[in-house]
Amino acid sequence: MEATATTTPTSPLxxxxxxxxxxxxxxADWQRRAFGVAVALSEFGHYPWDAFQQQLIAAIGAWEATxxxxxxxxxxYEHWLAALERVLVDHDLVADDExxxxxGA
Amino acid sequence: xxxxxxxxxxxEARSAARVRALEALLIEKGVITxxxxxxxxxxxxxxxTPLNGAKIVARAWTDPEFAERLVKDTPAAVAELDLPIGxxxxxxxxxxxxxxxxxxxxxxxxxLCSCFPWPVLGLPPYWYKDPTFRARAxxxxxxxxxxxxxxxxxxxxxxxxxxxxxxxxxxxxQRPAGTDGMTEQELAALVTTESMIGIAEVxxxxx
Numbered sequence: 622m623e624a625t626a627t628t629t630p631t632s633p634l635x636x637x638x639x640x641x642x643x644x645x646x647x648x649a650d651w652q653r654r655a656f657g658v659a660v661a662l663s664e665f666g667h668y669p670w671d672a673f674q675q676q677l678i679a680a681i682g683a684w685e686a687t688x689x690x691x692x693x694x695x696x697x698y699e700h701w702l703a704a705l706e707r708v709l710v711d712h713d714l715v716a717d718d719e720x721x722x723x724x725g726a
Numbered sequence: 727x728x729x730x731x732x733x734x735x736x737x738e739a740r741s742a743a744r745v746r747a748l749e750a751l752l753i754e755k756g757v758i759t760x761x762x763x764x765x766x767x768x769x770x771x772x773x774x775t776p777l778n779g780a781k782i783v784a785r786a787w788t789d790p791e792f793a794e795r796l797v798k799d800t801p802a803a804v805a806e807l808d809l810p811i812g813x814x815x816x817x818x819x820x821x822x823x824x825x826x827x828x829x830x831x832x833x834x835x836x837x838l839c840s841c842f843p844w845p846v847l848g849l850p851p852y853w854y855k856d857p858t859f860r861a862r863a864x865x866x867x868x869x870x871x872x873x874x875x876x877x878x879x880x881x882x883x884x885x886x887x888x889x890x891x892x893x894x895x896x897x898x899x900q901r902p903a904g905t906d907g908m909t910e911q912e913l914a915a916l917v918t919t920e921s922m923i924g925i926a927e928v929x930x931x932x933x
Contacts (some may be wrong), residue, residue, distance in 0.1 A: 648819050651742035655784065656770075656849075657763040657795055658749055661820065664766060678838045685857060697855045698842070715748075723747050 676704035773810035779846035784914035833924035841889035904932030
């Protein structure tokens with residue numbers, strides 16, 4: 622990590638990332654749906670947003686604690702999806718066995 | 727898609743299938759409807775955009791008393807403006823504005839995940855969620871700012887605000903030179919998302 626700090630990359634941020642006024646926010650429709658479902662459930666009172674946030678922090682924390690060789694490339698919405706699955710079970714919106722069946726499918 | 731940001735196709739397909747199955751199950755169980763999700767997404771994609779933040783900043787530039795109220799009680803000040811309904815929901819209730827001055831520059835980050843003031847800035851840009859950016863911006867914010875093109879004078883105090891579920895920070899950048907006599911609407915068009923995160927300043931239109 623320190624090596625990154627001392628080098629001077631010519632373009633640390635991508636043009637498409639720093640001029641995001643009109644850029645698409647989602648790379649794929651599943652990311653968009655996962656976002657919409659998580660927010661909709663919270664907005665309609667199925668769980669407090671904090672509960673989702675804590676699961677998201679935990680999912681990202683687990684990824685960051687994994688060694689670089691094992692963690693695979695960064696995909697934010699995979700963590701988002703994992704957090705959604707956990708919060709749904711935590712709040713009894715989806716039963717444990719239903720979730721297992723779904724993940725095994 | 728470039729190789730750098732690519733990842734295995736089956737990983738992508740698996741995630742897509744999981745989301746489809748999950749949404750279908752929730753609909754089948756009567757927890758939500760597809761239309762509800764569409765409505766929430768539409769709200770985010772059309773109503774909650776950086777244009778809201780830009781209007782707030784432009785008002786603060788032209789009305790010093792509003793600027794003062796904005797920093798003291800952000801949700802109340804935001805409610806004074808004619809913005810899309812629902813500004814106080816979706817985490818808008820935790821909005822907190824911080825103002826740049828000649829001697830103080832503010833930078834908003836979220837070290838833990840990607841907390842962001844959705845109602846005023848829309849959804850966060852890609853790099854805001856990037857793990858390297860999140861870690862480095864906390865550890866060496868001046869270096870990160872310099873790399874992204876903002877070389878702060880050493881005399882300028884840099885305040886870094888770590889967002890959380892309870893504080894959704896956004897920055898009121900300094901009004902750039904060469905904007906005397908511009909209307910509020912013209913000023914709003916100058917304000918960028920990056921400046922409201924604090925990763926950049928608002929460039930002078932004369933430059």
